[in-house]
Amino acid sequence: MNSHRAIHKDDITIVDTKATKKAVMATSIGNAMEWFDFGIYSYLAVTLGKVFFPEMNGTVQLVYTFATFAVAFLVRPIGGVFFGMLGDRLGRKRILAITLVLMALATLSIGLIPSYAAIGTTASILLLIARLVQGFSTGGEYSGAMTFIAESTPDKKRGVMASFLEVGTLVGYIAGAGIVTLLTYLLGQEQMVEWGWRIPFLIAGPIGIIGLYLRNHLEETPAFEAMEKVKTDEKKRVSLKQIFVDHWKSMLIGMIVVFSYNIVNYMVLSYMPSHLSAVLGYGETRGLLLILIVMFLMIPIVLMMGYFSDRIGNKRIIQGGLIGLVLLSIPSFLLIGTGNNWFVFIGVMILAVFLACFQGTMPSLLPSLFFTDVRYGSLSITYNFSTSLFGGTTPLVVAWLINLTMNNFIPAYYLVAASLIGILVVTYFVKDTSGKSLRGSPPAVEEKQEVKEILKDPEEALWWQEERSK
Numbered sequence: 001m002n003s004h005r006a007i008h009k010d011d012i013t014i015v016d017t018k019a020t021k022k023a024v025m026a027t028s029i030g031n032a033m034e035w036f037d038f039g040i041y042s043y044l045a046v047t048l049g050k051v052f053f054p055e056m057n058g059t060v061q062l063v064y065t066f067a068t069f070a071v072a073f074l075v076r077p078i079g080g081v082f083f084g085m086l087g088d089r090l091g092r093k094r095i096l097a098i099t100l101v102l103m104a105l106a107t108l109s110i111g112l113i114p115s116y117a118a119i120g121t122t123a124s125i126l127l128l129i130a131r132l133v134q135g136f137s138t139g140g141e142y143s144g145a146m147t148f149i150a151e152s153t154p155d156k157k158r159g160v161m162a163s164f165l166e167v168g169t170l171v172g173y174i175a176g177a178g179i180v181t182l183l184t185y186l187l188g189q190e191q192m193v194e195w196g197w198r199i200p201f202l203i204a205g206p207i208g209i210i211g212l213y214l215r216n217h218l219e220e221t222p223a224f225e226a227m228e229k230v231k232t233d234e235k236k237r238v239s240l241k242q243i244f245v246d247h248w249k250s251m252l253i254g255m256i257v258v259f260s261y262n263i264v265n266y267m268v269l270s271y272m273p274s275h276l277s278a279v280l281g282y283g284e285t286r287g288l289l290l291i292l293i294v295m296f297l298m299i300p301i302v303l304m305m306g307y308f309s310d311r312i313g314n315k316r317i318i319q320g321g322l323i324g325l326v327l328l329s330i331p332s333f334l335l336i337g338t339g340n341n342w343f344v345f346i347g348v349m350i351l352a353v354f355l356a357c358f359q360g361t362m363p364s365l366l367p368s369l370f371f372t373d374v375r376y377g378s379l380s381i382t383y384n385f386s387t388s389l390f391g392g393t394t395p396l397v398v399a400w401l402i403n404l405t406m407n408n409f410i411p412a413y414y415l416v417a418a419s420l421i422g423i424l425v426v427t428y429f430v431k432d433t434s435g436k437s438l439r440g441s442p443p444a445v446e447e448k449q450e451v452k453e454i455l456k457d458p459e460e461a462l463w464w465q466e467e468r469s470k
Contacts, residue, residue: 007458011442012451013222015154023152023221024161026214028168030100031145033211034138035172037107040200041069041131042270042395043180043288046277050193051115052124063403066274066396068128072135073388077381079139084380085240087140091224092148092376095140097215102137104208106130111201143366143380150367151221151375154446156435159314162363163306167299169359173269174295176200181288223441227372238374247378250369253429254382258366260322260422261358262391267411268355269295271395272348275411279402280339290345294352301353305360314361315432321357322426325419328354333412351415368433371440371464390418439464 041048049065079099087095110130116123145165153161179200187196244251269291276287309317328350335347370378394414401410437443443454443461454461 007442007455007461009451009455011226012454012461013226013442013444014448014451015152015222015444015446017446019219020153020161023218024149024164026218027096027145027148028164028171030096030168030211030215031142031165032168032172032175033207034100034103034141035169036175036207037103037134037172037204039173039176039269040107040180041110043177043273044197044200045069045274045395047189047192047197048127051197052127054116063396063399066271066399068124068131069270070393070396071128072131072138073391073393075132075135076139076384076388079136080143080380080384081139081240081377082136083140084143084377087144087147087376087380088238088374091220092144092151093215093218093220095376096144096148096218097212099137099139099141099144100211100215101208103134103141104204104211106133106137107201107204108208109133111198111204139384140380143383144376146363146367146383147376147379148218148221150364150438151223151372151441153444155437155444157310157446158364158368159309159361159434160303160306163302163309163360165363166302166359170295170299170302174292177273177288177292177295179203181292184288222444223372223438226441238377240377243374243378243381247370247374251378251382253425254366254369254379255386256421256425257318257362257430258383258386259390260418260425261362262387263394263418264325264351264355264358264415266391266394267398267415268348268351271398271411274395274399276336276344278399279408280337282339282344286341290341290348294345294348297349298352298356298359301356302360305357306364307360309361309364309434313432313434314365315426315430315434317357317361318365318426318430319423321354322419322422324354324357325351325415326423329412329415329419330409333409337408364434365430368436368438369430372438373440375438375440436463437461439467 045065048068052068053064083095083099107130110127113126113130114123146162149162149165150158183196183199184192273287273291276282276290305317332347332350335343335350338344366383367375367379369382398411398414401414402408433439445451445454459465
């Protein structure tokens, strides 16, 4: 688009509140189910190491287990490209249903794999294949869910509504951690290694059916439908090459933002239970229970961060979280290293509060980096490449570095370094779009009276036209 276009009353989307709530609920629940499937692997890492890598011992066994965890992230970018490009062509709704079914089937299959004791290295290979399918499906899941919610909500409430997506993530993690903790308590470690570890994975089957039902009853996003209506023969589908050529700057910014966010995310939610048990000698059940409590407490904090991001801007919330991590990561791990229940809780909780700064804002910030016609594809590529390189490898790299250096403060140094990089990029290269229309889309409002206000300042309403014309 080489010239600015005017905005008309009919261009402005008046969002159906009921449809919005339904979209937020169904996407969040589906995301919770997806992350329940994905998360239980993290919480069973120590047990799975004994089942599939019994020839290894201690921290080396944990490294091998997390290597299988990390390998799924190698195919996430492939899944991101595949599902993201399809999502921009066929719609968000269809792809989100497919990713959920694939994830549920892959997770269910893990629960059916014979142990190493029964079939030897074949068991480890089957586990690897199942993890690769999980990674492939997840490549289109989270970025699609972010896109769906961002495009289905009013601009002025995008932050708080999108934060429910991360509430779904936490609920999924809580369900996974809760079941693992309960089973470990009831069965004991010996029974868990023998057969109890299978139960959480087998639950994935019925969960997948419920998630599929919810997502099939969603309507397509207003932003995608509006884009489809104005498409002409002259405006052809955007190719993968065009995405990299025309949107490389937004993708690079997004990758670095996701880099900082996901290192914190996977450090606290995925790596921490194993750090407490395998590295610090903290009881497995105690460690899982502590993380479970922390995640419960994070839910209202995440929603609060989403709420305030609509008022003061998601950029400021993210900056605050990054600065907090630079200042308090090392003190947090000092507290965690004491082994005292209360000090460990306070240390983990400090990290969790700063993680909540990102979880309450990222689902609204990241989709706003891209234009509607390339949003799903660009976001999937950006998010998954960054997550594969940095987020998903965090548990593996940290476990390996601790084993190499025998320094238990490696996780804190890792967090500080990632946060310093994040501060620079967010401060100088990220535009605060809270309350504004998404790039490439007309404004979305909740009430009819808001339309008149928008028409008074059409240039502000279509603020992104300057970027589009470059």
